[in-house]
Amino acid sequence: MRLAGKRVVVTGGARGIGAAMVRTFAAEGAVVAVLDRLAEEAGKLAAEVGGHAVEVDLADVAATRQATTTAIDALGGIDVLVNNAGILRFASLLDLEPHEWDEVFAVNVRAMLVTTQVAVTAMVAQRAPSFPGEVVGKVVNTASMGGKAGGAGQAHYAASKAAVIGLTRATAEELGPLGITATCLCPGYVLTEMGAGTRTAADVARWATKSPLGRLGEPEDVARVALFLASSDSDYLTGDALNVAGGMVTH
């Protein structure tokens, strides 16, 4: 029970990697609030794990602030924020329209700033560190190997994930003195709804060869590393971006 009694908010928790995180955290004793635009799926999962669901479109700043507050109120406070929601879009770089760029950045980066502002304000109001270096709250962000390795045809996605890595480091540096850690995960290839309509069997076979382990990631592979980052086992780890990619170093 590595998260016994911990109150955790997971964005994009209705499906895929986020849903695996919600189940993994709950199995380790956390009470979890799921923030997602998929109200029905989020509600079912919340009922399954004895948590809470809040419907929100994370592209909407005011709604995101409100939903984060609602989730924290439902939990009676917050110990860990997991910013996992993200969207993948494809466009050739020379044709990429500013509105396409903005759509991806709104969900993948701006929403993380907004939820972090609300959640960390609550964490800090709950308790100040009683000794230097004591951790009183954690932020875990989901970036991507795309944020390090780039990706042809997905410049906006890759740039947004590089921005998540930068936001995470800035969060760690600025909020560390308040007892807050910030880390991020860089998954490799995980077969979820994300990109489901665009990948072929040949793509999947080729991606598997990028890992020395010879397989793609499962949502649970990422969720177990997120558990480590959400738990006190990682209290002296902050600012870093951890690859969860089976050893893959490039696309």
Ligand code: NAD
């Ligand atoms: P997914 O599409 O299966 O799940 C994403 C979840 O986020 C869904 O529940 C969706 O409803 C929610 N979401 C998306 N936009 C939202 C919005 N505007 N408002 C509220 N909720 C919203 O994707 P996934 O593969 O589980 O991805 C989870 C995270 O992992 C993302 O940040 C993604 O970029 C990252 N990632 C995924 C992979 C992969 O191979 N699947 C690789 C690297 C990084």
